[in-house]
Amino acid sequence: MTQIIRKALDQHQDDKEKLFQEFLSFLRMPSVSNSNEHKEDMLKTADFLVKKLSDIGFQHAESFPTGRHPIVYAEYVVDPEKPTILLYGHYDVQPTDPLDEWRSAPFEPHLEGDYLYARGASDMKGQIWATISALQSVLQSSDLAINVKYLIEGEEEIGSPSLAGFMEEHKSMLACDFVLNPDAGMIAPDKPTIVYALRGLAYFELKITGPKSDLHSGSFGGVVANPANVLSRLIAAMHDNKGKVMLPGFYDDVREITENESLELSRLGIDENFYKKISGVPNLGGEEDFDPIERVGARPTLDVNGLYSGFIEKGAKTIIPAFALAKISCRLVPDQDPQKVLIGFRKFLEEQVPSSVIWELKLMSGAPAYIAGEETPGLEAFKKALKATWNVDPVLKREGGSIPVATEMKEILGVDSIITGFGLPDDQIHSPNERLHLPTQQKGVEALIRFFLGF
Numbered sequence: 001m002t003q004i005i006r007k008a009l010d011q012h013q014d015d016k017e018k019l020f021q022e023f024l025s026f027l028r029m030p031s032v033s034n035s036n037e038h039k040e041d042m043l044k045t046a047d048f049l050v051k052k053l054s055d056i057g058f059q060h061a062e063s064f065p066t067g068r069h070p071i072v073y074a075e076y077v078v079d080p081e082k083p084t085i086l087l088y089g090h091y092d093v094q095p096t097d098p099l100d101e102w103r104s105a106p107f108e109p110h111l112e113g114d115y116l117y118a119r120g121a122s123d124m125k126g127q128i129w130a131t132i133s134a135l136q137s138v139l140q141s142s143d144l145a146i147n148v149k150y151l152i153e154g155e156e157e158i159g160s161p162s163l164a165g166f167m168e169e170h171k172s173m174l175a176c177d178f179v180l181n182p183d184a185g186m187i188a189p190d191k192p193t194i195v196y197a198l199r200g201l202a203y204f205e206l207k208i209t210g211p212k213s214d215l216h217s218g219s220f221g222g223v224v225a226n227p228a229n230v231l232s233r234l235i236a237a238m239h240d241n242k243g244k245v246m247l248p249g250f251y252d253d254v255r256e257i258t259e260n261e262s263l264e265l266s267r268l269g270i271d272e273n274f275y276k277k278i279s280g281v282p283n284l285g286g287e288e289d290f291d292p293i294e295r296v297g298a299r300p301t302l303d304v305n306g307l308y309s310g311f312i313e314k315g316a317k318t319i320i321p322a323f324a325l326a327k328i329s330c331r332l333v334p335d336q337d338p339q340k341v342l343i344g345f346r347k348f349l350e351e352q353v354p355s356s357v358i359w360e361l362k363l364m365s366g367a368p369a370y371i372a373g374e375e376t377p378g379l380e381a382f383k384k385a386l387k388a389t390w391n392v393d394p395v396l397k398r399e400g401g402s403i404p405v406a407t408e409m410k411e412i413l414g415v416d417s418i419i420t421g422f423g424l425p426d427d428q429i430h431s432p433n434e435r436l437h438l439p440t441q442q443k444g445v446e447a448l449i450r451f452f453l454g455f
């Protein structure tokens with residue numbers, strides 16, 4: 001280990017207790033973004049971060065007002081010739097309801113063994129704090145090997161409504177070589193994880209309309225087509241019996257995964273039993289010809305998210321419903337385009353819907369998938385830092401969900417993101433009793449110290 005890394009790690013040992021106390025203050029701030037109730041708390045939290053980043057030596061730190069909650073931005077330029085990293089974070093947290101399921105108050109951090117319980121402890125104040133702790137130790141013991149810009153928004157949990165506009169407006173201020181986004185987690189405490197691909201989404205509402213109002217099923221059954229029956233038949237036809245999606249052209253643009261990727265994914269050790277165990281299902285579904293881990297990360301899907309039609313109260317009522325409605329979402333992979341999926345979906349309906357009903361399909365939201373290039377700057381240095389800390393090669397993972405900010409940063413700033421983090425799958429983020437595994441966060445700090453010095 002180089003002298004300079006040793007010094008920074010020692011420095012962190014000295015700073016640790018004080019940093020922990022400050023972390024508790026950060027967690028006590030109820031920075032809930034979804035209502036106006038906490039507007040003041042949001043301002044205070046942003047100011048707290050501006051102050052902390054200035055205190056540890058950032059040459060510039062500022063809070064930018066937006067339509068809702070401020071964006072914190074800070075930078076430290078060590079040498080304009082060196083590469084620049086943009087760190088991403090969000091200081092807002094999810095609401096706390098249902099409050100009575102919390103075993104301790106969500107904004108009064110509570111220590112139990114290795115776990116610290118508080119709203120935001122894992123998602124993602126604990127992650128922000130790991131980066132700030134590492135930056136502080138490096139800046140106090142030597143100097144960064146890379147220029148650092150830090151953007152921390154306060155609206156991630158409500159879909160980041162101000163972020164894209166802010167990035168468009170401040171492109172040159174935010175110019176960088178790559179992004180480090182620690183808002184994802186690890187798959188297990190001994191498996192440091194880097195996410196290099198995210199699935200996109202196309203969300204639809206499909207409405208099948210029949211008679212002008214609900215009808216008596218005795219008087220009209222047999223002559224008027226039942227919209228609920230029609231919708232069910234359509235949904236059934238959206239997959240074949242091997243789990244393949246039957247919308248025309250659905251797989252046309254799907255990028256096949258490389259052999260290398262396939263090998264990497266199999267290293268995750270996530271098999272059929274893993275999914276059976278965590279979901280509690282007797283057997284898995286989906287495309288038979290692919291491994292479960294590929295089906296979640298590298299294959300597109302179509303799922304009904306909700307169904308509504310006719311009489312859904314207790315007891316019985318004999319009607320032919322006037323309409324039937326389904327919310328349907330497709331998870332997309334590179335290089336599918338939500339608009340093209342919409343065209344395929346329309347074509348499917350034109351071919352399949354009988355003339356006895358009327359159909360209407362709306363694309364409610366859509367976002368393409370994201371995949372980082374293998375050449376992402378900083379990726380090798382980050383892998384090395386994780387390996388030196390955990391003594392294992394980090395796992396590279398495709399994530400089944402979406403992180404829209406990574407896609408937007410690619411589109412607006414033209415840079416790839418290293419998506420990672422030191423939270424664990426059982427941190428209960430977004431749920432009551434959210435917690436953070438402190439020894440893992442600690443390792444994260446060490447890895448980040450190595451990373452910030454590793455260029």
Ligand SMILES: [Zn+2]
Pocket residue numbers: 090123124156183
């Ligand atoms: Zn988050």
